[in-house]
Amino acid sequence: MTSRLRRSFETTCAAVPRGLALGRLVGVGWRTHLKHESQSGFVLLVAAGLPPLYATIAFYMLESGKQSGSLLYGAIGAGFMGVWTATLFGSGAAIQVQRWQGVLELHVAAPAPFFVPLLALTLATATTGLYSLAATLGWSWALFGVSLSIQHPGLFVLAVPVAVLSLGALGLVLSSSFVLWRNANAFTNMLEYPVWLVTGMLVPVALLPSWVENLSWVLAPTWGVRAIRAAALGGDSLRPIGMCVLLMLVYAAVGTLLLWNFERLARKRATLSLA
Amino acid sequence: MKTLRLLLVSGVLSYRALFNWIHPTYYVPAMLGGPIFQILFFAYLGRFSRLDDDAFFVFGNAIQIVAVAGIFGMVMGVAGERWAGTLSPLLASPANRAVLFFGRSLPFLVNGLFVSVCGFAAGWLLLDFRLEASALAPLALVVLVTAASCTAFGLAVGSVGLWGREVFVLANLVYTGMLVVCGVNFPVGRLPAAAQLVGRVLPVTHGIRSGRALGAGASVGDVLPDIAREAAVGLAYAVVALALFRFFERDARRRGTLERI
Numbered sequence: 385m386t387s388r389l390r391r392s393f394e395t396t397c398a399a400v401p402r403g404l405a406l407g408r409l410v411g412v413g414w415r416t417h418l419k420h421e422s423q424s425g426f427v428l429l430v431a432a433g434l435p436p437l438y439a440t441i442a443f444y445m446l447e448s449g450k451q452s453g454s455l456l457y458g459a460i461g462a463g464f465m466g467v468w469t470a471t472l473f474g475s476g477a478a479i480q481v482q483r484w485q486g487v488l489e490l491h492v493a494a495p496a497p498f499f500v501p502l503l504a505l506t507l508a509t510a511t512t513g514l515y516s517l518a519a520t521l522g523w524s525w526a527l528f529g530v531s532l533s534i535q536h537p538g539l540f541v542l543a544v545p546v547a548v549l550s551l552g553a554l555g556l557v558l559s560s561s562f563v564l565w566r567n568a569n570a571f572t573n574m575l576e577y578p579v580w581l582v583t584g585m586l587v588p589v590a591l592l593p594s595w596v597e598n599l600s601w602v603l604a605p606t607w608g609v610r611a612i613r614a615a616a617l618g619g620d621s622l623r624p625i626g627m628c629v630l631l632m633l634v635y636a637a638v639g640t641l642l643l644w645n646f647e648r649l650a651r652k653r654a655t656l657s658l659a
Numbered sequence: 660m661k662t663l664r665l666l667l668v669s670g671v672l673s674y675r676a677l678f679n680w681i682h683p684t685y686y687v688p689a690m691l692g693g694p695i696f697q698i699l700f701f702a703y704l705g706r707f708s709r710l711d712d713d714a715f716f717v718f719g720n721a722i723q724i725v726a727v728a729g730i731f732g733m734v735m736g737v738a739g740e741r742w743a744g745t746l747s748p749l750l751a752s753p754a755n756r757a758v759l760f761f762g763r764s765l766p767f768l769v770n771g772l773f774v775s776v777c778g779f780a781a782g783w784l785l786l787d788f789r790l791e792a793s794a795l796a797p798l799a800l801v802v803l804v805t806a807a808s809c810t811a812f813g814l815a816v817g818s819v820g821l822w823g824r825e826v827f828v829l830a831n832l833v834y835t836g837m838l839v840v841c842g843v844n845f846p847v848g849r850l851p852a853a854a855q856l857v858g859r860v861l862p863v864t865h866g867i868r869s870g871r872a873l874g875a876g877a878s879v880g881d882v883l884p885d886i887a888r889e890a891a892v893g894l895a896y897a898v899v900a901l902a903l904f905r906f907f908e909r910d911a912r913r914r915g916t917l918e919r920i
Contacts, residue, residue: 425825429832437835442704444845449708570680574688577696587703 406500413504414511421474421512430473431515435466436523442586443528456531459524460616461586464609466516467551468579474509475555476572478502479563479646489656498647499556499640506555510548517544517612540615543625547608550628554604556639563646585609604631662758669754670762677739678732678766690774694724695781701844702786710845713786718870719843721778723863725771725806726813726834732767733813734830738820746821747917750908757901760818764810771806790874797879798870804886805866808893812862814900822907822916842867862896865889 421427439462446458479502482488491501524530534540562568581587582596583605589597600606607627614621650656675681680689702716737760740746749759779798782788790798816833820826837843840850840858847858858864866889869882911917 425828426831429828433832434835437839440839441844444849445704445708445710448845448849449705449710451708570685570689574692574696577693577700581696581700581703587700587707591703591707 406496409496409500410504410507413501414508417505417508418511421508427470427474427512428515431466431470431512432519434469435462435516435520438462438465439520439524440527443524454617455524455528456616457613458586459520459530460517460613461584461609463517463520464513464547464605464612465580465585466520467510467513467548467608468583468585468605469576470513470516471506471510471551471555472558472572472575472579474512475506475552475559476562476568476575478505478509478555478559480568492647492650492656497640499636499643502559502643503552503556503636503639506559507549507552510552510555513551514544514548534616535618536615536621539621539625540612543608543611543615543621546625546628546632547604547611550604550608550632550635553632553635553639557635557642560639560642560646579603579605582606583609602631604628604635607631662755665754666758666762667765668762669759670765673736673763674766677736677743679735679739680732690727690770691777694720694727694774694778697724698778698782699785702782705844713782714788714874715871716844717779717782717786717788718874719867721775721782722802722805722867722870723837723841723843724778725775725802725809726837726863728767728770728774729806729809729813729862730816730830730834731813731827732770733764733810733817734820734826736763736767737814737817738826741820741917750912750917756904756908760814760900760904761897764814767813768803768806768810771809772802775802775806791876794873794876797873797882800879801866801869801873801882801886801889804889804893805863808862808866808889808896811893811897811900815896815903818900818903818907821904822911837861837863840864860892860895862889862892865892 439459442458442462443455446455479488482491482505492498494501521530521532525532562571582589582592582600583603584600585605589600589606607624611621611624611628613619614624680686698717698720701720702713705711705713705716740749779788779790783790816830817826819829823829840847840854841861841864842858843863847855847864850858865885869885869889872882872885873879
Protein backbone atom coordinates (compact mmCIF):
# COMPACT_ATOMS: atom_id res chain seq x y z
CA MET A 385 0.00 0.00 0.00
CA THR A 386 2.82 2.36 1.02
CA SER A 387 4.87 1.57 -2.10
CA ARG A 388 1.80 2.10 -4.34
CA LEU A 389 1.18 5.46 -2.71
CA ARG A 390 4.84 6.38 -3.17
CA ARG A 391 4.74 5.40 -6.86
CA SER A 392 1.57 7.42 -7.32
CA PHE A 393 3.18 10.41 -5.60
CA GLU A 394 6.32 10.08 -7.75
CA THR A 395 4.23 9.88 -10.95
CA THR A 396 2.32 12.98 -9.91
CA CYS A 397 5.55 14.82 -9.12
CA ALA A 398 6.96 13.87 -12.53
CA ALA A 399 3.76 14.97 -14.28
CA VAL A 400 3.74 18.42 -12.70
CA PRO A 401 6.99 19.66 -14.32
CA ARG A 402 5.92 18.10 -17.64
CA GLY A 403 2.56 19.87 -17.45
CA LEU A 404 4.34 23.12 -16.60
CA ALA A 405 6.75 22.62 -19.50
CA LEU A 406 3.86 22.02 -21.92
CA GLY A 407 2.05 25.07 -20.54
CA ARG A 408 5.21 27.11 -21.05
CA LEU A 409 5.47 25.74 -24.60
CA VAL A 410 1.91 26.90 -25.33
CA GLY A 411 2.72 30.33 -23.87
CA VAL A 412 5.96 30.79 -25.81
CA GLY A 413 4.38 29.43 -29.02
CA TRP A 414 1.36 31.72 -28.60
CA ARG A 415 3.59 34.78 -28.14
CA THR A 416 5.81 33.87 -31.12
CA HIS A 417 2.86 33.22 -33.45
CA LEU A 418 1.06 36.33 -32.27
CA LYS A 419 4.12 38.44 -33.16
CA HIS A 420 4.40 36.66 -36.49
CA GLU A 421 0.71 37.08 -37.34
CA SER A 422 0.82 40.73 -36.34
CA GLN A 423 3.40 41.38 -39.07
CA SER A 424 1.07 40.23 -41.85
CA GLY A 425 -0.81 42.90 -43.75
CA PHE A 426 -3.54 40.42 -44.64
CA VAL A 427 -4.06 39.34 -41.01
CA LEU A 428 -4.19 42.94 -39.83
CA LEU A 429 -6.68 43.83 -42.55
CA VAL A 430 -8.93 40.86 -41.76
CA ALA A 431 -8.66 41.47 -38.02
CA ALA A 432 -8.76 45.24 -37.76
CA GLY A 433 -9.64 46.70 -41.16
CA LEU A 434 -12.74 44.86 -42.33
CA PRO A 435 -14.82 44.45 -39.12
CA PRO A 436 -15.27 48.23 -38.70
CA LEU A 437 -16.65 48.29 -42.26
CA TYR A 438 -19.15 45.54 -41.38
CA ALA A 439 -20.02 47.49 -38.22
CA THR A 440 -20.69 50.53 -40.41
CA ILE A 441 -23.07 48.52 -42.60
CA ALA A 442 -24.83 47.15 -39.51
CA PHE A 443 -25.24 50.64 -38.00
CA TYR A 444 -26.69 52.14 -41.16
CA MET A 445 -29.02 49.18 -41.59
CA LEU A 446 -30.19 49.28 -37.97
CA GLU A 447 -30.56 53.08 -38.03
CA SER A 448 -32.29 53.15 -41.42
CA GLY A 449 -34.64 50.36 -40.39
CA LYS A 450 -37.33 50.31 -37.78
CA GLN A 451 -35.38 48.16 -35.34
CA SER A 452 -34.78 49.88 -32.06
CA GLY A 453 -31.89 48.76 -29.91
CA SER A 454 -28.41 49.46 -28.75
CA LEU A 455 -25.74 50.22 -31.35
CA LEU A 456 -23.31 48.56 -28.94
CA TYR A 457 -25.16 45.33 -29.81
CA GLY A 458 -24.09 45.78 -33.44
CA ALA A 459 -20.55 46.87 -32.55
CA ILE A 460 -19.90 43.79 -30.42
CA GLY A 461 -21.39 41.52 -33.08
CA ALA A 462 -19.32 43.03 -35.89
CA GLY A 463 -16.19 42.94 -33.72
CA PHE A 464 -16.72 39.29 -32.88
CA MET A 465 -17.30 38.54 -36.57
CA GLY A 466 -13.66 39.54 -37.00
CA VAL A 467 -12.57 37.13 -34.25
CA TRP A 468 -14.26 34.30 -36.16
CA THR A 469 -12.72 35.39 -39.48
CA ALA A 470 -9.25 35.59 -37.95
CA THR A 471 -9.68 32.10 -36.47
CA LEU A 472 -11.12 30.68 -39.68
CA PHE A 473 -8.43 31.97 -42.02
CA GLY A 474 -5.55 31.60 -39.54
CA SER A 475 -6.35 28.19 -38.09
CA GLY A 476 -7.90 26.68 -41.20
CA ALA A 477 -4.61 26.90 -43.02
CA ALA A 478 -2.36 26.41 -39.97
CA ILE A 479 -0.94 22.98 -40.85
CA GLN A 480 -0.68 23.83 -44.54
CA VAL A 481 1.30 26.98 -43.71
CA GLN A 482 3.61 24.93 -41.48
CA ARG A 483 4.18 22.64 -44.45
CA TRP A 484 5.10 25.57 -46.70
CA GLN A 485 7.42 26.96 -44.04
CA GLY A 486 9.08 23.55 -43.67
CA VAL A 487 8.53 23.28 -39.91
CA LEU A 488 5.77 20.67 -39.85
CA GLU A 489 8.16 17.70 -39.68
CA LEU A 490 10.13 19.36 -36.87
CA HIS A 491 6.94 19.89 -34.87
CA VAL A 492 5.82 16.29 -35.35
CA ALA A 493 9.27 14.91 -34.52
CA ALA A 494 9.64 17.05 -31.37
CA PRO A 495 9.15 15.28 -28.00
CA ALA A 496 6.13 17.43 -27.13
CA PRO A 497 2.76 16.18 -28.40
CA PHE A 498 1.96 17.77 -31.77
CA PHE A 499 -1.29 19.32 -30.54
CA VAL A 500 0.63 21.57 -28.12
CA PRO A 501 2.43 23.78 -30.71
CA LEU A 502 -0.64 23.68 -32.93
CA LEU A 503 -2.86 24.80 -30.05
CA ALA A 504 -0.45 27.70 -29.47
CA LEU A 505 -0.84 28.68 -33.13
CA THR A 506 -4.63 28.47 -33.20
CA LEU A 507 -4.87 30.41 -29.93
CA ALA A 508 -2.63 33.09 -31.45
CA THR A 509 -4.82 33.39 -34.56
CA ALA A 510 -7.92 33.70 -32.38
CA THR A 511 -6.14 36.31 -30.28
CA THR A 512 -5.52 38.48 -33.34
CA GLY A 513 -9.30 38.69 -33.40
CA LEU A 514 -9.00 40.91 -30.33
CA TYR A 515 -7.67 43.58 -32.67
CA SER A 516 -11.00 43.30 -34.41
CA LEU A 517 -13.02 43.75 -31.24
CA ALA A 518 -10.89 46.70 -30.16
CA ALA A 519 -10.88 48.34 -33.61
CA THR A 520 -14.63 47.95 -34.05
CA LEU A 521 -15.50 49.30 -30.61
CA GLY A 522 -13.07 52.22 -31.11
CA TRP A 523 -14.48 52.95 -34.61
CA SER A 524 -18.06 52.77 -33.33
CA TRP A 525 -17.29 55.14 -30.48
CA ALA A 526 -15.36 57.61 -32.66
CA LEU A 527 -17.66 57.71 -35.71
CA PHE A 528 -21.07 56.76 -34.44
CA GLY A 529 -20.88 57.93 -30.85
CA VAL A 530 -21.62 54.49 -29.48
CA SER A 531 -21.47 54.56 -25.71
CA LEU A 532 -18.97 52.01 -24.46
CA SER A 533 -20.35 51.79 -20.96
CA ILE A 534 -20.05 48.17 -19.84
CA GLN A 535 -22.68 46.90 -17.40
CA HIS A 536 -20.49 44.21 -15.80
CA PRO A 537 -16.81 45.11 -16.38
CA GLY A 538 -15.53 42.14 -14.36
CA LEU A 539 -17.55 39.63 -16.37
CA PHE A 540 -16.59 41.43 -19.60
CA VAL A 541 -12.90 40.98 -18.76
CA LEU A 542 -13.59 37.30 -18.07
CA ALA A 543 -15.87 36.73 -21.09
CA VAL A 544 -13.50 38.10 -23.75
CA PRO A 545 -10.51 35.78 -23.10
CA VAL A 546 -12.77 32.77 -22.51
CA ALA A 547 -14.54 33.43 -25.83
CA VAL A 548 -11.21 33.82 -27.63
CA LEU A 549 -9.83 30.63 -26.03
CA SER A 550 -12.92 28.67 -27.10
CA LEU A 551 -12.49 29.92 -30.67
CA GLY A 552 -8.81 28.97 -30.49
CA ALA A 553 -9.83 25.43 -29.53
CA LEU A 554 -12.34 25.40 -32.40
CA GLY A 555 -9.43 26.49 -34.60
CA LEU A 556 -7.60 23.33 -33.50
CA VAL A 557 -10.52 21.25 -34.85
CA LEU A 558 -10.56 23.27 -38.09
CA SER A 559 -6.83 22.98 -38.68
CA SER A 560 -6.73 19.25 -37.95
CA SER A 561 -9.71 18.45 -40.18
CA PHE A 562 -8.96 20.87 -43.04
CA VAL A 563 -5.48 19.44 -43.52
CA LEU A 564 -6.92 16.26 -45.02
CA TRP A 565 -8.85 18.31 -47.58
CA ARG A 566 -6.91 19.90 -50.41
CA ASN A 567 -9.48 22.58 -51.19
CA ALA A 568 -9.86 23.73 -47.59
CA ASN A 569 -8.68 27.17 -48.71
CA ALA A 570 -11.81 27.63 -50.82
CA PHE A 571 -13.97 26.14 -48.08
CA THR A 572 -12.75 28.74 -45.56
CA ASN A 573 -14.00 31.46 -47.93
CA MET A 574 -17.45 29.89 -47.81
CA LEU A 575 -17.64 29.39 -44.04
CA GLU A 576 -17.33 33.05 -43.06
CA TYR A 577 -20.91 34.25 -43.67
CA PRO A 578 -22.81 31.10 -42.59
CA VAL A 579 -21.15 31.06 -39.16
CA TRP A 580 -21.77 34.81 -38.78
CA LEU A 581 -25.40 34.07 -39.55
CA VAL A 582 -26.10 30.93 -37.49
CA THR A 583 -24.24 32.06 -34.37
CA GLY A 584 -26.26 35.23 -33.96
CA MET A 585 -23.41 37.72 -34.39
CA LEU A 586 -25.79 40.35 -35.78
CA VAL A 587 -29.01 38.49 -36.57
CA PRO A 588 -30.79 36.86 -33.59
CA VAL A 589 -30.87 33.09 -34.03
CA ALA A 590 -34.60 33.14 -33.27
CA LEU A 591 -35.20 34.74 -36.71
CA LEU A 592 -33.66 31.75 -38.47
CA PRO A 593 -35.24 28.34 -39.15
CA SER A 594 -35.57 26.28 -35.97
CA TRP A 595 -33.00 23.64 -36.96
CA VAL A 596 -30.35 26.36 -37.08
CA GLU A 597 -30.71 26.89 -33.35
CA ASN A 598 -29.56 23.33 -32.59
CA LEU A 599 -26.58 23.85 -34.89
CA SER A 600 -25.69 27.12 -33.19
CA TRP A 601 -25.44 25.42 -29.79
CA VAL A 602 -22.36 23.41 -30.77
CA LEU A 603 -20.54 26.44 -32.16
CA ALA A 604 -18.43 28.38 -29.67
CA PRO A 605 -18.93 31.77 -31.40
CA THR A 606 -22.64 31.59 -30.41
CA TRP A 607 -21.78 31.46 -26.72
CA GLY A 608 -18.77 33.75 -27.03
CA VAL A 609 -20.76 36.63 -28.49
CA ARG A 610 -23.64 36.01 -26.04
CA ALA A 611 -21.24 36.09 -23.09
CA ILE A 612 -19.61 39.35 -24.21
CA ARG A 613 -22.97 40.96 -25.04
CA ALA A 614 -24.52 39.95 -21.73
CA ALA A 615 -21.52 41.33 -19.84
CA ALA A 616 -21.65 44.59 -21.81
CA LEU A 617 -25.40 45.17 -22.12
CA GLY A 618 -26.60 43.35 -19.02
CA GLY A 619 -27.90 39.82 -18.62
CA ASP A 620 -26.69 36.38 -17.66
CA SER A 621 -23.17 35.96 -18.98
CA LEU A 622 -22.09 33.15 -16.66
CA ARG A 623 -24.05 30.46 -18.54
CA PRO A 624 -22.56 31.33 -21.95
CA ILE A 625 -19.11 31.55 -20.36
CA GLY A 626 -19.66 28.06 -18.94
CA MET A 627 -20.75 26.81 -22.38
CA CYS A 628 -17.58 28.30 -23.90
CA VAL A 629 -15.45 26.40 -21.37
CA LEU A 630 -17.37 23.17 -21.99
CA LEU A 631 -17.10 23.47 -25.77
CA MET A 632 -13.41 24.36 -25.44
CA LEU A 633 -12.79 21.04 -23.68
CA VAL A 634 -14.83 19.12 -26.26
CA TYR A 635 -13.00 20.83 -29.16
CA ALA A 636 -9.62 20.11 -27.53
CA ALA A 637 -10.52 16.41 -27.25
CA VAL A 638 -11.87 16.20 -30.82
CA GLY A 639 -8.93 18.19 -32.20
CA THR A 640 -6.43 15.92 -30.44
CA LEU A 641 -8.13 12.82 -31.89
CA LEU A 642 -8.17 14.30 -35.40
CA LEU A 643 -4.53 15.31 -35.11
CA TRP A 644 -3.56 11.86 -33.94
CA ASN A 645 -5.32 10.45 -37.02
CA PHE A 646 -3.63 13.00 -39.32
CA GLU A 647 -0.20 12.18 -37.86
CA ARG A 648 -0.81 8.43 -38.22
CA LEU A 649 -1.94 8.75 -41.85
CA ALA A 650 0.84 11.18 -42.76
CA ARG A 651 3.52 8.88 -41.30
CA LYS A 652 1.98 5.80 -42.95
CA ARG A 653 1.73 7.44 -46.40
CA ALA A 654 4.92 9.50 -46.01
CA THR A 655 2.99 12.66 -46.90
CA LEU A 656 4.03 14.83 -43.98
CA SER A 657 6.19 17.20 -46.02
CA LEU A 658 4.11 17.25 -49.20
CA ALA A 659 3.29 20.89 -49.78
CA MET B 660 -7.43 37.89 -86.97
CA LYS B 661 -4.13 37.64 -85.14
CA THR B 662 -5.35 40.17 -82.58
CA LEU B 663 -8.61 38.29 -82.06
CA ARG B 664 -6.65 35.06 -81.59
CA LEU B 665 -4.38 36.72 -79.04
CA LEU B 666 -7.41 38.15 -77.25
CA LEU B 667 -9.27 34.84 -76.97
CA VAL B 668 -6.56 32.20 -76.79
CA SER B 669 -4.31 34.01 -74.34
CA GLY B 670 -7.36 34.87 -72.24
CA VAL B 671 -8.54 31.28 -72.01
CA LEU B 672 -5.04 29.89 -71.43
CA SER B 673 -4.31 32.45 -68.74
CA TYR B 674 -7.66 31.69 -67.08
CA ARG B 675 -6.91 27.98 -67.02
CA ALA B 676 -3.41 28.50 -65.72
CA LEU B 677 -3.83 31.24 -63.15
CA PHE B 678 -7.39 31.10 -61.83
CA ASN B 679 -6.85 28.98 -58.71
CA TRP B 680 -10.55 28.29 -58.15
CA ILE B 681 -11.32 26.75 -61.54
CA HIS B 682 -11.87 23.18 -60.28
CA PRO B 683 -15.48 22.59 -59.15
CA THR B 684 -14.37 21.64 -55.62
CA TYR B 685 -12.88 25.15 -55.34
CA TYR B 686 -15.29 27.00 -57.61
CA VAL B 687 -18.49 25.95 -55.87
CA PRO B 688 -17.54 26.92 -52.29
CA ALA B 689 -15.50 30.03 -53.14
CA MET B 690 -17.35 31.49 -56.13
CA LEU B 691 -20.90 30.35 -55.42
CA GLY B 692 -21.14 29.29 -51.76
CA GLY B 693 -19.58 32.42 -50.24
CA PRO B 694 -21.57 34.92 -52.36
CA ILE B 695 -24.87 33.08 -51.84
CA PHE B 696 -24.33 33.07 -48.07
CA GLN B 697 -23.56 36.80 -48.36
CA ILE B 698 -27.03 37.31 -49.87
CA LEU B 699 -28.66 35.24 -47.11
CA PHE B 700 -26.73 37.02 -44.35
CA PHE B 701 -27.74 40.50 -45.45
CA ALA B 702 -31.31 39.48 -46.27
CA TYR B 703 -31.74 38.14 -42.72
CA LEU B 704 -29.99 41.21 -41.27
CA GLY B 705 -32.47 43.23 -43.34
CA ARG B 706 -35.38 41.31 -41.85
CA PHE B 707 -33.99 41.95 -38.35
CA SER B 708 -33.39 45.65 -38.98
CA ARG B 709 -36.77 45.91 -40.80
CA LEU B 710 -35.08 48.18 -43.33
CA ASP B 711 -36.66 46.72 -46.45
CA ASP B 712 -37.98 43.51 -47.99
CA ASP B 713 -35.87 40.56 -49.21
CA ALA B 714 -35.96 41.80 -52.82
CA PHE B 715 -33.99 44.93 -51.85
CA PHE B 716 -31.13 42.78 -50.53
CA VAL B 717 -31.30 40.18 -53.30
CA PHE B 718 -30.96 42.91 -55.97
CA GLY B 719 -28.18 44.63 -54.04
CA ASN B 720 -26.08 41.59 -53.25
CA ALA B 721 -26.78 39.43 -56.32
CA ILE B 722 -25.53 42.29 -58.50
CA GLN B 723 -22.62 43.19 -56.20
CA ILE B 724 -21.29 39.61 -56.20
CA VAL B 725 -20.17 40.04 -59.80
CA ALA B 726 -17.21 41.64 -58.02
CA VAL B 727 -16.09 38.22 -56.71
CA ALA B 728 -15.09 37.23 -60.22
CA GLY B 729 -14.38 40.78 -61.36
CA ILE B 730 -12.00 41.68 -58.56
CA PHE B 731 -10.62 38.47 -56.99
CA GLY B 732 -10.57 36.63 -60.30
CA MET B 733 -8.81 39.45 -62.11
CA VAL B 734 -6.28 39.78 -59.28
CA MET B 735 -5.46 36.09 -59.68
CA GLY B 736 -5.46 36.37 -63.46
CA VAL B 737 -3.17 39.39 -63.64
CA ALA B 738 -1.14 39.54 -60.44
CA GLY B 739 -0.84 35.75 -60.61
CA GLU B 740 1.66 36.20 -63.44
CA ARG B 741 4.16 37.41 -60.86
CA TRP B 742 3.62 34.43 -58.50
CA ALA B 743 3.77 31.98 -61.40
CA GLY B 744 7.07 33.52 -62.55
CA THR B 745 5.66 34.24 -66.02
CA LEU B 746 5.52 38.03 -65.74
CA SER B 747 8.98 38.70 -67.20
CA PRO B 748 8.52 36.54 -70.34
CA LEU B 749 5.04 38.03 -70.79
CA LEU B 750 6.28 41.61 -70.68
CA ALA B 751 9.23 40.71 -72.87
CA SER B 752 6.83 39.52 -75.60
CA PRO B 753 5.93 41.95 -78.42
CA ALA B 754 2.18 41.33 -77.90
CA ASN B 755 -0.11 44.33 -77.60
CA ARG B 756 -0.63 44.96 -73.88
CA ALA B 757 -4.22 46.12 -74.20
CA VAL B 758 -5.27 43.04 -76.17
CA LEU B 759 -3.31 40.77 -73.84
CA PHE B 760 -4.91 42.00 -70.66
CA PHE B 761 -8.44 42.59 -71.98
CA GLY B 762 -8.33 39.00 -73.24
CA ARG B 763 -7.65 37.96 -69.67
CA SER B 764 -10.74 39.77 -68.46
CA LEU B 765 -13.26 38.03 -70.77
CA PRO B 766 -13.53 34.73 -68.82
CA PHE B 767 -14.08 36.68 -65.61
CA LEU B 768 -16.84 38.72 -67.19
CA VAL B 769 -18.68 35.50 -68.08
CA ASN B 770 -17.92 34.21 -64.60
CA GLY B 771 -19.36 37.31 -62.94
CA LEU B 772 -22.53 36.95 -64.98
CA PHE B 773 -22.89 33.30 -63.95
CA VAL B 774 -22.28 34.02 -60.24
CA SER B 775 -24.90 36.77 -60.32
CA VAL B 776 -27.46 34.52 -62.04
CA CYS B 777 -26.84 31.88 -59.34
CA GLY B 778 -27.31 34.60 -56.70
CA PHE B 779 -30.70 35.62 -58.11
CA ALA B 780 -31.71 31.95 -58.40
CA ALA B 781 -30.73 31.37 -54.75
CA GLY B 782 -32.76 34.43 -53.73
CA TRP B 783 -35.76 33.08 -55.63
CA LEU B 784 -35.40 29.62 -54.06
CA LEU B 785 -34.52 30.54 -50.48
CA LEU B 786 -35.94 34.01 -49.88
CA ASP B 787 -39.08 35.98 -50.51
CA PHE B 788 -37.98 37.20 -53.94
CA ARG B 789 -39.94 37.09 -57.19
CA LEU B 790 -39.23 38.68 -60.55
CA GLU B 791 -41.56 39.40 -63.46
CA ALA B 792 -40.61 37.47 -66.61
CA SER B 793 -40.63 40.75 -68.55
CA ALA B 794 -37.85 42.10 -66.32
CA LEU B 795 -35.50 39.19 -67.00
CA ALA B 796 -33.94 40.43 -70.26
CA PRO B 797 -33.34 44.03 -69.11
CA LEU B 798 -31.94 42.71 -65.82
CA ALA B 799 -29.57 40.45 -67.77
CA LEU B 800 -28.36 43.54 -69.62
CA VAL B 801 -27.83 45.40 -66.34
CA VAL B 802 -25.86 42.49 -64.86
CA LEU B 803 -23.78 42.15 -68.03
CA VAL B 804 -22.84 45.84 -68.04
CA THR B 805 -22.13 45.77 -64.28
CA ALA B 806 -19.99 42.63 -64.65
CA ALA B 807 -18.02 44.30 -67.46
CA SER B 808 -17.58 47.45 -65.43
CA CYS B 809 -16.48 45.46 -62.38
CA THR B 810 -14.04 43.40 -64.44
CA ALA B 811 -12.45 46.60 -65.78
CA PHE B 812 -12.17 47.79 -62.19
CA GLY B 813 -10.64 44.42 -61.24
CA LEU B 814 -8.14 44.88 -64.05
CA ALA B 815 -7.04 48.15 -62.43
CA VAL B 816 -6.80 46.52 -58.98
CA GLY B 817 -4.97 43.52 -60.46
CA SER B 818 -2.47 45.79 -62.16
CA VAL B 819 -1.41 47.04 -58.73
CA GLY B 820 -0.32 43.44 -58.16
CA LEU B 821 2.30 43.91 -60.87
CA TRP B 822 3.87 46.47 -58.61
CA GLY B 823 3.05 45.51 -55.00
CA ARG B 824 2.86 42.15 -53.25
CA GLU B 825 -0.10 42.59 -50.90
CA VAL B 826 -2.68 42.98 -53.68
CA PHE B 827 -5.13 40.59 -52.01
CA VAL B 828 -5.25 42.95 -49.04
CA LEU B 829 -6.31 45.71 -51.42
CA ALA B 830 -8.81 43.43 -53.17
CA ASN B 831 -10.48 42.46 -49.87
CA LEU B 832 -10.61 46.05 -48.73
CA VAL B 833 -12.13 47.21 -52.01
CA TYR B 834 -14.70 44.39 -52.09
CA THR B 835 -15.88 45.09 -48.52
CA GLY B 836 -15.73 48.85 -49.09
CA MET B 837 -18.15 48.40 -52.00
CA LEU B 838 -20.65 46.89 -49.57
CA VAL B 839 -20.54 50.16 -47.63
CA VAL B 840 -20.55 52.87 -50.30
CA CYS B 841 -22.35 51.31 -53.29
CA GLY B 842 -25.85 51.13 -51.81
CA VAL B 843 -25.79 47.34 -51.63
CA ASN B 844 -27.55 47.01 -48.29
CA PHE B 845 -28.82 50.45 -47.33
CA PRO B 846 -29.65 53.68 -49.17
CA VAL B 847 -26.45 55.64 -49.93
CA GLY B 848 -28.26 58.88 -49.11
CA ARG B 849 -27.49 58.20 -45.44
CA LEU B 850 -23.74 58.28 -46.03
CA PRO B 851 -21.56 61.41 -45.76
CA ALA B 852 -21.22 63.32 -49.06
CA ALA B 853 -17.61 62.19 -49.64
CA ALA B 854 -18.56 58.52 -49.25
CA GLN B 855 -21.48 59.02 -51.65
CA LEU B 856 -19.08 60.49 -54.19
CA VAL B 857 -16.78 57.47 -53.85
CA GLY B 858 -19.79 55.22 -54.36
CA ARG B 859 -20.78 57.04 -57.56
CA VAL B 860 -17.36 56.46 -59.15
CA LEU B 861 -17.22 52.80 -58.20
CA PRO B 862 -18.75 50.07 -60.35
CA VAL B 863 -21.94 48.33 -59.13
CA THR B 864 -23.66 51.43 -57.65
CA HIS B 865 -25.54 52.39 -60.83
CA GLY B 866 -26.14 48.74 -61.75
CA ILE B 867 -27.80 48.05 -58.43
CA ARG B 868 -30.01 51.12 -58.79
CA SER B 869 -31.08 49.99 -62.27
CA GLY B 870 -31.76 46.45 -61.05
CA ARG B 871 -33.95 47.65 -58.19
CA ALA B 872 -35.84 49.97 -60.52
CA LEU B 873 -36.50 47.11 -62.94
CA GLY B 874 -37.72 44.99 -60.03
CA ALA B 875 -40.12 47.78 -59.12
CA GLY B 876 -41.60 47.76 -62.61
CA ALA B 877 -39.51 50.35 -64.48
CA SER B 878 -38.89 49.91 -68.20
CA VAL B 879 -35.52 49.65 -69.95
CA GLY B 880 -35.88 53.24 -71.10
CA ASP B 881 -36.24 54.40 -67.51
CA VAL B 882 -32.99 52.77 -66.42
CA LEU B 883 -30.92 53.50 -69.52
CA PRO B 884 -29.23 56.58 -68.00
CA ASP B 885 -28.05 54.48 -65.04
CA ILE B 886 -26.87 51.68 -67.35
CA ALA B 887 -24.96 54.26 -69.38
CA ARG B 888 -23.37 55.64 -66.20
CA GLU B 889 -22.33 52.12 -65.15
CA ALA B 890 -20.80 51.55 -68.60
CA ALA B 891 -18.99 54.90 -68.42
CA VAL B 892 -17.52 53.99 -65.03
CA GLY B 893 -16.32 50.68 -66.48
CA LEU B 894 -14.79 52.40 -69.50
CA ALA B 895 -12.97 54.88 -67.27
CA TYR B 896 -11.50 52.02 -65.20
CA ALA B 897 -10.39 50.23 -68.36
CA VAL B 898 -8.42 53.33 -69.34
CA VAL B 899 -7.04 53.66 -65.79
CA ALA B 900 -6.04 49.97 -65.81
CA LEU B 901 -4.08 50.38 -69.05
CA ALA B 902 -2.37 53.49 -67.76
CA LEU B 903 -1.48 51.68 -64.53
CA PHE B 904 -0.09 48.74 -66.52
CA ARG B 905 2.18 51.00 -68.48
CA PHE B 906 3.28 52.88 -65.36
CA PHE B 907 3.92 49.79 -63.25
CA GLU B 908 5.67 47.99 -66.08
CA ARG B 909 8.05 50.91 -66.59
CA ASP B 910 8.60 51.29 -62.85
CA ALA B 911 9.20 47.56 -62.28
CA ARG B 912 11.69 47.47 -65.19
CA ARG B 913 13.49 50.51 -63.81
CA ARG B 914 13.71 49.06 -60.30
CA GLY B 915 14.31 45.47 -61.41
CA THR B 916 11.38 44.19 -59.32
CA LEU B 917 9.46 42.22 -61.96
CA GLU B 918 10.30 38.89 -60.35
CA ARG B 919 10.01 39.95 -56.73
CA ILE B 920 7.59 37.72 -54.85
